[in-house]
Amino acid sequence: MTVPERAPLGAALAMLLAVVSLTGTLSPLLMAVSLALLALLIGIAWPALLELPSPVGTRVVVAGSGILGALVTVLAPERITPITGVVMVCAIGVFAAFGHEMVRTERRDLTASLTGTVAGVFVAAIAASWIIAQSAAVEAGTTGVVTSIAAGLAATLLVNSTPLPSLPRFVLSALTGTGVTVALAISLADLWPALAAGIGLVTAIGASSAHLLTGSSLVAKEPLPSLAVAAVPVATVGVVTHLVVVLLP
Numbered sequence: 001m002t003v004p005e006r007a008p009l010g011a012a013l014a015m016l017l018a019v020v021s022l023t024g025t026l027s028p029l030l031m032a033v034s035l036a037l038l039a040l041l042i043g044i045a046w047p048a049l050l051e052l053p054s055p056v057g058t059r060v061v062v063a064g065s066g067i068l069g070a071l072v073t074v075l076a077p078e079r080i081t082p083i084t085g086v087v088m089v090c091a092i093g094v095f096a097a098f099g100h101e102m103v104r105t106e107r108r109d110l111t112a113s114l115t116g117t118v119a120g121v122f123v124a125a126i127a128a129s130w131i132i133a134q135s136a137a138v139e140a141g142t143t144g145v146v147t148s149i150a151a152g153l154a155a156t157l158l159v160n161s162t163p164l165p166s167l168p169r170f171v172l173s174a175l176t177g178t179g180v181t182v183a184l185a186i187s188l189a190d191l192w193p194a195l196a197a198g199i200g201l202v203t204a205i206g207a208s209s210a211h212l213l214t215g216s217s218l219v220a221k222e223p224l225p226s227l228a229v230a231a232v233p234v235a236t237v238g239v240v241t242h243l244v245v246v247l248l249p
């Protein structure tokens with residue numbers, strides 16, 4: 001799967017989150033379902049992207065961490081905050097990664113396998129930040145902010161599908177994603193233009209950087225690893241979304 005085939009999948013995932021953000025009180029639950037699917041994609045593709053030596057165990061640990069993180073944000077008891085739940089899930093995922101290495105019968109590349117699996121755990125688990133952001137936005141009446149960021153992310157990843165050299169593609173995708181975020185943030189959430197531009201720029205540059213980083217792997221263009229290349233930028237921008245929703249006055 002080449003870059004032009006891969007990037008629209010990320011854009012489609014981001015647009016899915018944008019649509020889900022508009023579904024009202026059901027949106028946190030629907031967001032959790034969407035993010036569980038995203039975690040499953042990351043888990044399936046992660047060991048192929050990093051060429052890890054024990055793919056089955058890594059898939060279980062990474063995908064399990066992401067799905068558990070999504071569940072915790074909507075099912076955790078009141079005495080446990082969603083952020084605390086995600087931190088606990090990350091800790092459990094790290095322990096599971098160590099356990100996975102301890103039970104391996106084939107002892108090749110232990111360090112690479114462990115560090116790669118732990119990295120996948122954190123990437124998959126922090127995607128739950130989207131759910132936390134959506135829940136907070138529903139309570140505050142600022143769901144338009146989440147919609148704006150998700151749509152800007154989709155535009156960024158869509159432009160990344162163009163067959164341009166890396167640097168022009170990076171710049172164009174950042175500008176396009178920022179423009180979409182600004183337009184929607186002003187119209188849907190009534191944000192100041194300068195604030196909307198800052199949010200859009202951070203979102204677009206972060207997503208483009210994650211896309212370029214994961215896409216730099218030698219196997220990134222192959223069908224299975226390319227699923228992770230598409231999903232990782234969407235997962236990581238969830239942190240930006242959560243911070244924006246929490247920090248907005």
